[in-house]
Amino acid sequence: MPKLDQTHDPKLQSWLASANGHPDFPIQNLPLGVFSSHSGKPRGGVAIGDRILDLGAAIEAGLFDGEAREAAAAASGETLNEFLALGARARCALRARLSELLTLGNPDRSHAEACLHVATDCTLHLPARIGDYTDFYVGIHHATNVGKQFRPDNPLLPNYKYVPIGYHGRASSISPSGTAVRRPNGQTKLPDSEDPRFGPSQRLDYELELGVWIGSGNVSGEPIEITKAAQYVAGYCLLNDWSARDIQAWEYQPLGPFLSKNFASTVSAWIVTPEALAPFRSAQPSRPEGDPKPLPYLTDEADQKEGGLDLQLEVLLRTPAMREKGLSPHRLGLSNTRHMYWTVAQMITHHTSNGCNLQPGDLLGTGTISGPDAASCGSILEATVGGRNPISLPSGEERRFLEDGDEVFLRARGQREGFAPIGFGECRAVILPAL
The missing domain is CATH 3.90.850.10 (Fumarylacetoacetase-like, C-terminal domain)
Incomplete structure (x- = not known):
């Protein structure tokens, strides 16, 4: 089972004001999905407050390295299937870096801000290509x-x-x-x-x-x-x-x-x-x-x-x-x-x-x-x-x-x-x- 760590700290605050106290997407959440802006194709992103962090753009800005970069690359495409297949270790590496990157006082703030999109200006897509679906009872x-x-x-x-x-x-x-x-x-x-x-x-x-x-x-x-x-x-x-x-x-x-x-x-x-x-x-x-x-x-x-x-x-x-x-x-x-x-x-x-x-x-x-x-x-x-x-x-x-x-x-x-x-x-x- 997943363990508690510093990413769950309730005192953690983001430099993105809308994330602090957000009902769905505070810095303690960091869910992944696939979005498109008005001028772009679908690509992987992370919900934070009322914004979406573009993972591909963040990679190009040099904001990830090591295991976190590999995980971000797998999650930056038109579907998240490749990322889902990587398992818990990749998810934890990406989560730890995202939490660090979006935390108040992070020196890479200006570079990360340039990778944000207003969520209401974007279209959300199915996050993965679904091969099979089973409904339980x-x-x-x-x-x-x-x-x-x-x-x-x-x-x-x-x-x-x-x-x-x-x-x-x-x-x-x-x-x-x-x-x-x-x-x-x-x-x-x-x-x-x-x-x-x-x-x-x-x-x-x-x-x-x-x-x-x-x-x-x-x-x-x-x-x-x-x-x-x-x-x-x-x-x-x-x-x-x-x-x-x-x-x-x-x-x-x-x-x-x-x-x-x-x-x-x-x-x-x-x-x-x-x-x-x-x-x-x-x-x-x-x-x-x-x-x-x-x-x-x-x-x-x-x-x-x-x-x-x-x-x-x-x-x-x-x-x-x-x-x-x-x-x-x-x-x-x-x-x-x-x-x-x-x-x-x-x-x-x-x-x-x-x-x-x-x-x-x-x-x-x-x-x-x-x-x-x-x-x-x-x-x-x-x-x-x-x-x-x-x-x-x-x-x-x-x-x-x-x-x-x-x-x-x-x-x-x-x-x-x-x-x-x-x-x-x-x-x-x-x-x-x-x-």
Whole structure:
């Protein structure tokens, strides 16, 4: 697991004033991504306050040497795959130099300032080329809430507490924050209808998830042991794995979601490294009495002691009417990654336990992370109990499911006494009408 060092010092201040006290990107964070300015091609950068540090320009300015320079070079291209593959040592070398370079009083300030871009003047891109995407289902409260709507007496299927459930998603339709999402068409079947119909989904939903970026990967046929699984995580992001609930209800048997899920997924554009999240590691919550212990291949004492994460997760909604009235987005749910039934290491170990190979830039989703009460639901399906209890909004409107023009925001925040809070940046998208 990543260790605490001088880069996590809450007293650390940057010469860039906007970084000091920034809600997402103080000097203690330093996430990586891919951006382009008005006149340039996509390239690697680092978020700091309200600016982006251009890594390629910083290399040309002679601001890196040794291992830090090698890492910066790998992270300066149009995708971060090469950098993700380098592993923790490269990430730590780059992080240490970035922290030093951006700290108040650094003599290279003037050279570094010349490499900064105003973030709002730039376009953010997918940070990596995603080869494969796997979505898990480790949010036990979400699984229970959804299960109750279909199986009130037995909401969780028998395998849930033994197996980190997952399915393979579609990588080609994953987009960075700010990309609009088109309402999908598909087959749906009403309870009182003999035949299905084809048309726009009427039960469009969001899903509040944490995304996991894979680093070095493993050789096909060689499983990743639970004691080593954390080493394969290169970073984290927010993930909204949009869902068309009415299409899903008709198509999911016997093989699971298809068109109801593969039309769009949205990720936050910055990769927050495991090192940045070191202050927010936590023990994995104890399983309720009577729950089975994980099988030996999924059991590791160190992972149980510090393999969890304590991150606040939030989902908000702004309708077209709210935008016209100048109203702020309305919070729909406030949850936490501590509600994950399985750790990220357990997800990775199970994923590769049959010899499946992961590759640099692969993306894993946790599945919807809801909390134990109505205020912490990570999907509108749960918040409205399948559309039966509409949500009241400050504009006087109601929502049972998402409507055209609605804008959904996901946010994440690590906050713990004695450390500087950090965030992930927004994961945001507007719903466009179906074609």
